Amino acid sequence: MIIELEKKYNSREIDKILRKMKSKKIFDSRRFAGKILGNEDPLVYQKRVRNEWD
Secondary structure, X not given: OOOOOOOOOOHHHHHHHHHHOOOOOOOOHHXXXXXXXXXXXXXXXXXXXXXXOO
């Protein structure tokens, strides 16, 4: 994200402005960490995918 500020602001005013801003978190990737969904055996899948390059 890019924020443009005028030069008239000093560092304290900039800190105040940044504290007032709320972050917009769209996607929580931690929910899916370490999880693989699928019905196929992981080793079979890995071999099948790697053989596509041959």
